[in-house]
Amino acid sequence: MTDRIPAKIVETIDPRQPIRLTPSQAGGTIHTRSFTGLFRNLRLYGAGALMLLYFGTVWLDWGDRQAVLWDLLGSQFHIFGATFWPQDFILLSALLIICAFGLFFITKVAGRVWCGYSCPQSVWTWIFMWAEKVTEGERNQRIKLDAAPWSANKVLRRVSKHTLWLAISFITGLTFVGYFTPIKPLVTDLLTLEAGATSVFWIVFFTAATYMNAGFIREKVCVHMCPYSRFQSVMFDDSTLLVSYDSKRGEGRGARKKGADYRAEGLGDCIDCTLCVQVCPTGIDIRDGLQIDCISCGACIDACDSVMDKMGYERGLVRYTSDKAMAGGKTNWLRPQLLGYAAMLLLMIAALVWALQTRSLVSLDIHKDRSMYRENSVGQIENIYRLKIINKSQTTQHYLVSVSSDAQLKLNEHPVITVAAGEMLDVPVSVAMLSARAPSTSEPLTFELVAVDDASIHVSADSTFVSPRNR
Known part of the structure; x- marks a missing residue:
């Protein structure tokens, strides 16, 4: 006999009862109730x-520039007092890893709460x-308006709604572009019709994207487009806190x-008011x-x-709880995988803080001249180099350049280079060989750059x- 995977019946359907489809299941428009x-x-x-944070930060100034500005053309990324360059890309990678482990950790603890409370798609949908x-009024009024024939009242309400949607979308798109192009000059250029085509294109693009996603697509992004909804379930265990209905108590x-003595009538605590369905954004x-559509927002709990x-x-009756607690056990907070996520999260945060603290405020790249070598006027062998220096600090710096090597090499002069x-x-x-005979055809050397005012x-x-x- 072959082995069989044991199955457990989690729900029974009474054939005498009609099947009621939720708006999500029926594919209709979801109108949520206020609560x-x-x-x-x-x-x-x-x-x-x-x-x-999103709409306000973009208007802050830091000295003579915007406090937070991702200057793509200048390859500079300003975040208040710090300026980052493409050479600092590893720091962005570390930040993304921290976000990933943070998401894994919170998902292991409380399921998809990121989606319900912080995800931009959810936040803008609520707006x-x-x-x-x-x-258009409350839920029942909106349902009636959908079913009503077109009239002056319906046109006025629909125009008002879409005007407000477009205004919110435009402000959202303008703000987003403002993080890449200084927003104050951008607004001035828009008002005077002097904005560049590139800026206008991206403002229109993000306005349209916000308008479509939050106005029409809505829960379909969470259910069909978001990859997080697909892999989140593999991160759950029997101690993960999820929005759950207590069927033992409610049925x-x-x-x-x-x-009334409803127990005598064989009833549970659920009065079948369907308010939990009416307030659900999906x-x-x-x-x-548990369903893939649930974003753990807790709306049904409040209702x-x-x-x-x-x-x-x-x-x-509906609450955040774990499968283990629902079965009468105790939620285990010290699970190996959860502790592993927490340890990695703390480790990556510590590594990022250390990297930021030890990050050099000057960058130096060496490019050797395409010619192999040359002989100067005093008979010394010379090599020509180009130093690419980036001043990552917020003040003008004066750098002293020197070279070190086991061979007798030195700069023909010790220049002090000023970089804003x-x-x-x-x-x-240029670097010259002082000895009459070179030990080998190729010698390693190191260029050193030190700020005169701050060693x-x-x-x-x-x-x-x-x-x-x-020679």
Whole structure:
């Protein structure tokens, strides 16, 4: 006999009951109901902080420039007092790794809460839903408006909604482009119709992308387009906190009067009001169990808790909990994989902090002249080099150049090179062989660059000195 994988029935369907499809399952428009509660407030305050950070930071100044500016043309990335160059790309890689491990860690702890509280797609969708409420009314009014024939009232409300959507989208697109092009001159150029074609194109592009994603595509991005929704489930375990419906307590469902002895009628705590479905931004029914569409926003928890309060029942019919706790066990917080993610996250954060603290504020690249060598006026063999110096500090620096080598090599002069803040300078220098005979045809040498006013700012780079075998 072949081995069989044991199966467990997680849901039974009563054939006598009609199957009700949620808006998400039916493919219809999802109209969410207004609600209040703890998790809605957390999401509101969190989104407010993110909006303030996104829309406000771009207007801050640092000295004579924008505080945060990704200058692609100049290959300079300004973040307040620090300037980063393409040579610092490894730091961006470290930051992305930290974000990845942070996402893995939070997913292991509490599922897809990133999607429900911080993801730009979710945040902007909530903003657009608010715009719908302002212009078209509450959920029932919006459903009736959809079904109503076209009239002056419907046209006015729809135009108002789309105007507000476009305004939000335009501000979003303008702000995003403002992180790559100084936003104050950009706004002035737009108002005077002097903005460049490239800037206008990207503003229109990101305006259209925001308008389509948050206004029309919405939950389809979370369900069909986002890769995170596909691989998140493999990171869950029986101690991961997920938005869950307590079926043992809630079934069977049914309406009843407040204060009635519903247990005697064989009913559970769920009154089948479907508010949990009506507030869900992806239109799912959490009572059907864990689904790929769930973004762990907690909206259904707030809605259900409000109903439990009105009925006089205990809160938590829908709650953040783990499979282990739902089965009567205790959530395990010290899991090996979770501890591994935490350790890697702390390690990468420490490495990034160390890299930022020890990052050299000057960069030096050596390019040897294409000619092998030459003989100067006093009979010495010379090699020509070009020093590419980048001043990464925020002040003008004066650098002293020197060379070190086991052979008798020296610069024909010891130049002091002045480089302005954020400037990249290309300087030619010559190195001469002092001995009459070279030990070999190729000698290693090291160029050293030290700031005159601050010896802690220094850098070195290796190259070679080429000479004839015999002289």
